[in-house]
Amino acid sequence: MKTESLWYIFLSASLINNFVLAYFLGICPFLGVSGKMETATKMGSAVTFVMIISSVCAYGIHAFLVAINAPFLQLISYIVVIASTVQLVEMLIKKMSPTLFRALGIFLPLITTNCAILGLTLFQTNKGYGFVESFVYALGAGAGFTVALILIAGLREQLEFAEVPKVVKGTVITLLIAGILSLSFMGFSGLGS
Amino acid sequence: MGNQIHDKANTGFLSSLKGSPSTDEFIKGLWRDNPVFIQVLGMCPVLAVSNTAENALAMGLATAFVLLMSNILVSSLRNFIPKQVRIASYILIIATFVTITDYAIQAISVELHKSLGAFISLIVVNCLILSRAEAFASKNSIGKSILDALGMGLGFVFALFCLGAVREIMGNGSLFGFPIFPSTFQNWIVMILPAGGFFTLAIWLLIFNLLKQKKSIA
Numbered sequence: 386m387k388t389e390s391l392w393y394i395f396l397s398a399s400l401i402n403n404f405v406l407a408y409f410l411g412i413c414p415f416l417g418v419s420g421k422m423e424t425a426t427k428m429g430s431a432v433t434f435v436m437i438i439s440s441v442c443a444y445g446i447h448a449f450l451v452a453i454n455a456p457f458l459q460l461i462s463y464i465v466v467i468a469s470t471v472q473l474v475e476m477l478i479k480k481m482s483p484t485l486f487r488a489l490g491i492f493l494p495l496i497t498t499n500c501a502i503l504g505l506t507l508f509q510t511n512k513g514y515g516f517v518e519s520f521v522y523a524l525g526a527g528a529g530f531t532v533a534l535i536l537i538a539g540l541r542e543q544l545e546f547a548e549v550p551k552v553v554k555g556t557v558i559t560l561l562i563a564g565i566l567s568l569s570f571m572g573f574s575g576l577g578s
Numbered sequence: 579m580g581n582q583i584h585d586k587a588n589t590g591f592l593s594s595l596k597g598s599p600s601t602d603e604f605i606k607g608l609w610r611d612n613p614v615f616i617q618v619l620g621m622c623p624v625l626a627v628s629n630t631a632e633n634a635l636a637m638g639l640a641t642a643f644v645l646l647m648s649n650i651l652v653s654s655l656r657n658f659i660p661k662q663v664r665i666a667s668y669i670l671i672i673a674t675f676v677t678i679t680d681y682a683i684q685a686i687s688v689e690l691h692k693s694l695g696a697f698i699s700l701i702v703v704n705c706l707i708l709s710r711a712e713a714f715a716s717k718n719s720i721g722k723s724i725l726d727a728l729g730m731g732l733g734f735v736f737a738l739f740c741l742g743a744v745r746e747i748m749g750n751g752s753l754f755g756f757p758i759f760p761s762t763f764q765n766w767i768v769m770i771l772p773a774g775g776f777f778t779l780a781i782w783l784l785i786f787n788l789l790k791q792k793k794s795i796a
Binding site: 406407408409410411412413416457460461464465468494495497498499500502503504507508511551552553556557558560561563564565567568571 | 618619621622623625626665666669670673674676677680681696699700702703704705708768771772773774775776777779780783784787788791
């Protein structure tokens with residue numbers, strides 16, 4: 386019973402209610418860095434990493450804020466945790482792979498303002514998830530984000546070879562593709578119920 | 579549709595006001611640098627809560643309010659905030675105002691608060707607000723920053739309303755909850771679903787691109 390519901394949380398966060406395609410969270414990096422397959426994969430894993438850490442921290446903070454009865458501090462403390470985690474990841478990537486650091490560019494610090502991460506912490510608080518559930522939820526959301534990013538990157542790589550009218554080049558055609566992807570992801574809605 | 583008429587009126591109004599630099603700070607956000615249609619910033623709330631015109635308008639106004647307040651504060655503190663921690667300070671300022679807005683909306687209308695859900699809190703991570711703080715308010719006087727925030731905020735409201743109205747009319751056959759089509763109208767359910775958000779935004783951007791192209795040829 387317990388594992389089943391955890392599996393459901395994972396499935397629901399990654400496929401059924403995909404953060405990018407159903408909740409529209411994290412659209413900025415989604416449109417910005419989804420041009421190349423390689424960057425998309427790495428961006429996806431960086432975001433997943435930040436998500437897991439922030440979600441675990443958010444669980445602790447929420448418990449603490451409930452204890453001291455100060456729910457109005459929730460938003461501020463969440464964003465501080467996320468910002469510090471991103472800083473950490475930035476330093477790690479800079480140290481380990483300068484090439485990747487350059488490829489991600491401005492979008493790395495912008496992970497802080499990635500709505501997917503703050504959204505994740507807020508949703509898990511609203512849903513009243515426990516420690517393990519939060520962890521699984523973050524894992525699922527990260528996986529979902531990465532999948533969406535990779536899918537769109539693959540499609541956009543193909544698009545380079547297609548002849549597209551000048552007016553729809555760039556954002557417009559990407560949004561249309563995202564719409565079609567979002568339609569197809571609705572097919573998952575029967576899963577797990 | 580009514581929006582197109584509105585667009586035309588807008589351009590006429592704009593061309594008559596061009597010139598004076600302080601009105602320019604205000605005007606640029608409305609049209610030339612419209613945050614949604616031209617800069618493509620702050621997409622998440624734009625797509626997520628624009629399924630009805632009412633939600634879109636409420637969300638737009640909330641965002642505009644936070645943008646205005648944070649621009650004022652950032653601009654007045656611009657000489658006191660150390661360069662190294664400026665982004666963190668901006669985010670804290672924004673988060674404070676978002677918390678205020680969140681509680682205010684909850685006090686005004688619980689229903690509206692429920693339908694907007696977590697997206698009010700998510701104004702914190704709206705790239706538009708942070709980018710205005712960093713790119714404009716931190717370098718300009720308070721007066722200019724207020725004008726900039728008002729222009730950008732109204733541009734954002736306008737864009738959100740364009741999306742929300744189209745999606746509600748097509749998907750629900752109504753505007754602000756009032757039915758505008760005869761009951762034989764078959765609702766386009768897809769417009770209310772997430773996919774509809776992507777499609778509607780794509781079409782608006784397409785219209786803007788076409789307008790831009792026409793202008794550059796002429």
